[in-house]
């Protein structure tokens with residue numbers, strides 16, 4: 266549990282102390298809770314309220330913003346759309362959005378698969394509340410990134426040049442309860458593809474896997490967010506920070522959760538920093554942040570898998586298979 270107030274309170278040693286705690290948790294566990302974020306609890310309450318209203322809409326209304334209608338991966342994700350490495354289909358629905366770039370954005374016009382405008386449902390208040398939450402949690406992410414830079418022994422602003430218009434996605438996820446579907450998991454085991462994830466869940470169900478291969482409960486705690494390391498910080502640190510594998514077990518209560526996947530800019534080259542490379546620890550091959558995100562996404566979303574199979578899109582060169590990051594589990 267890390268109080269991150271010190272990252273922004275202006276005291277001289279505040280940021281360094283928080284950074285040390287973030288670094289320790291990122292090295293040893295890869296999962297932590299953060300408190301003192303400055304995000305108003307009312308904003309989370311409002312986000313849940315508009316999310317409940319959205320998912321309560323008729324299927325056809327939600328499908329008006331189906332993600333497969335978007336060229337840049339935004340919109341409604343119906344149940345069964347996502348398939349994980351084990352081939353299991355998730356018992357959940359979601360709404361995916363990101364930084365709302367204008368339709369004349371140069372990257373969007375050039376066909377970038379993750380950047381561009383959001384699709385918004387016709388639901389009063391939804392866009393306003395969701396945008397306000399996105400902006401608040403994104404700002405928190407910028408502060409945390411500065412903390413992680415310090416934790417790596419770099420100046421606080423080390424990563425700032427890579428965060429101008431990143432494909433950081435916010436997902437609104439709904440896990441319905443279906444008493445007849447006893448043995449279906451909620452979401453398959455995976456790591457997150459970006460730098461780190463800031464998550465607000467409403468109910469228990471999330472589990473993180475430790476180095477011994479055991480699944481550890483990550484229940485929601487009041488006034489906190491869950492923070493976990495993703496693939497890009499694992500790669501930048503050559504494995505010193507771990508993108509911890511996690512999953513959501515079958516839900517017994519209706520559940521919502523709100524992950525913000527904090528990414529660097531699409532075209533950012535990510536490779537181990539020199540201080541994490543030695544004769545004993547050769548560098549892992551580098552990746553382009555956005556290409557990795559797109560490649561992983563394209564291998565798990567049905568509509569993109571269809572486009573891949575039909576040759577409409579191709580995976581970037583050097584793309585990794587699903588489940589290429591995370592702890593090595595002791596045998």
Ligand SMILES: O=C(O)CCC(=O)C(=O)O
Nearest residue numbers: 438457466471513522524
């Ligand atoms: O619902 C949750 O608690 C976690 C969701 C998750 O891991 C993800 O969407 O990547």
Ligand SMILES: [Fe+2]
Nearest residue numbers: 455456457511
């Ligand atoms: Fe995740």
